[in-house]
Structure formats: C-alpha cells, structure tokens
Amino acid sequence: MRIERFAPPQAKRLVVKIGSSLLVRPDGTPRREWLATLLDDVVERRAAGQQVVIVSSGAIALGARTLALPGGGRASLDDAQAAAAVGQIMLARLYEELLGERGMRAAQMLLTLDDLEDRRRYLNASATLDRLLALGAVPVLNENDSVATAEIRFGDNDRLAARVAQAAGAGGVVLLSDVDGLYTADPTVDPAATLVETVEELDERIMALGDARSGSGLGTGGMAAKLQAARIAGLAGADLAIVSGKIDHPLRRFAETGRGTVFVAPSAPPRRKAWLAGGLAAKGRIHVDEGAAAALAAGRSLLAAGVFQVEGAFRRGDVVEVVAPAGPIARGLVAYDSGEAARIAGVRNEAQGELLGYAPRSALVHRDHLVML
Structure with a gap:
C-alpha cells in the first residue's frame, strides 16, 4: 500500500521537510501553534519506533523581520546571508523549546551543497546523523544560508531533504507544502485539474507537470524542485510524498487519509552509488x-x-x-x-x-x- 511505505514498520527512518510558508507567517512571525501539532506527530512516530529527521526552512524569513529587511530578506545575497545568520538562532530556539516540552532533544545541523557532494564530508554528515538518532535526538537540518552562495548551495530544501535521506539511510521523505500534491494542471486556474496520487516512474510527462514558481513568496522551491527531490530520493531507494502542511497534525492526517502524491522508489542501489546518482554538482x-x-x-x-x-x-x-x-x-x-x-x-x-x-x-x-x- 502507498501510505504504509511511510509508516514506522516499513520506514525505520523518515525525513520530514517543512517549507517557509508553513512555518512563518507573511508578517515574519513563526506559526508556533502549528509546529507544535507537527511535533506531536513526531512524538507519536517516535513512540512507534520511527526515527525522524526534520529539514526546516524559515531562517531567512524569521531573520528578515527582525532586521527589517525588504523583500523578505531576499533582495540581495548579502541580505539573505545576514537574515539567515539571525533567523537560524531563532529557528533553533523554537525547535529546542517545543521539542523540549515534549521530552525530546533537538540537534542542529547546517549544511552546504559541498558538505554532501564531497564524499568524505558526506560520510561525516552521515555518521553524525546516525549517532544523533541513536542517542534519541531529533536532528533539525537547514541549508547554511549565511555562507552559501549561488555556486555552493542547493537553493531549496526539497532537494536538500532528499539528499539528507540518502545520508541518513531513510526509507521515506515527506515534503510538507502549501499544496497537497502534484496535479495534472494548476488547480488554481484549471477546475478540471486532478491530483496525481501515485507516480511509479518519473518520465518526461511527469517532469513536465513541474512548476518552478513558489506561491507564497517566502520560499525558494516549487513543484519543479519537488520533482527533482523525488528523483534524488528514488535513486537512494527512498519513497517520497508531497503532502499539504496547511492543516494541523499533517503527518497524522496523511496517515489517516492518504491525501497527497506518493513517488514510489525503485529498489535501492548500494549507498555509495546512491550518493553518486543523487549528486547535483x-x-x-x-x-x-x-x-x-x-x-x-x-x-x-x-x-x-x-x-x-x-x-x-x-x-x-x-x-x-x-x-x-x-x-x-x-x-x-x-x-x-x-x-x-x-x-x-x-x-x-x-x-x-x-x-x-x-x-x-x-x-x-x-x-x-x-x-x-
């Protein structure tokens, strides 16, 4: 069954990606109450034996409000790097507080593209994730936007989440988004658009459905990035789902309703070859x-x-x-x-x-x- 692929018995490790538009309001304040419901879902999954890694956007959006930067902190590379430096502290504090209230320890990891493209650094990141999960911590990862430039960055956390799934040996990736999956057309303009529930093969027809725009204006991803993430995850043997995060308890709701698009991975290659195939640079x-x-x-x-x-x-x-x-x-x-x-x-x-x-x-x-x- 498509939903069981992400359940604890089949996916011993799960990567959950949270987009900026879900975590941060347009005015730059965090959606603390919503995040609390998601972390309640994480508690449930941990109790069921699943280890969860979180890839969280939001640092630039949070820092831009604090520094009163225009354009959500994305008017220039300098602004984005400054906003990320300030916002990442706020983001880490938010996770530390909310996870701590639930009896869990947060661990922060900031990565650049090179950290996962260089084989030695990739293995170091993988070993750190393994150890943190073994110790019961919840790793919270983000791109290190305070030092990343156009040449050495992922550019979106969808692809970062898929690459982290490779490093962590995860069986599944859930991309929480402001859309509830891949559609046959833009559902905001075409009433005949239908949700694609399952994708067995990422062929040219499916890739053509991608849209590089980000609807909220806060993030850097879009459907095109999510499809690229599905390809990277699939090369590592990890299933990937695009699920709406615009509801409370999104992981629980996904498990109950199955609403979303599931990209079924082929059989997993050896981890070294998965690293090679998933590389971006x-x-x-x-x-x-x-x-x-x-x-x-x-x-x-x-x-x-x-x-x-x-x-x-x-x-x-x-x-x-x-x-x-x-x-x-x-x-x-x-x-x-x-x-x-x-x-x-x-x-x-x-x-x-x-x-x-x-x-x-x-x-x-x-x-x-x-x-x-």
Missing part, C-alpha cells in the same frame, strides 16, 4: 559515443577509447557526468585528472602509456564507481 563532463553508451548500459566500465570530449577542470576521484549524444546517462568517480583524461580521449588502452608516461589504469571510470541515471 559534478566537477566535469565526459562526452561519449554511442558505442561507449551501449557498453555502459550493459554494465561495463567507461574506457577512454569511447570518449570524444572532456569538459571542466577535475581531479582524480572527483564526480563527473557522462554524456551520450542524447544527453546525460551516468555519473562516476573519474580515475584521471581532466588534463590526462583529455590527452587519452579516443585512445585505446594499449596506446595510452606513451601519452601518459606511465602504465594506464584499467578504465577512465570503473564500473564499480559508476551509476547509470
């Missing part, structure tokens, strides 16, 4: 011909002979995207620096040693370090 791109693309689809390693172009500046061990004539098909950990990769592109293995000055490695990207998209 590859260091470079390797363009391959049809023959190499077919070999990769058959489970083989990427050999330099099938490469005709190398883009970007990367080092051995970085994540690169493999691009076929029809578009991106894979991600992997590259075995050469970008200069060496460009030097041997299109060259068979037996002729590479003379170009490199040393014996070549078995592959440009080994199949054990590669995942198809």
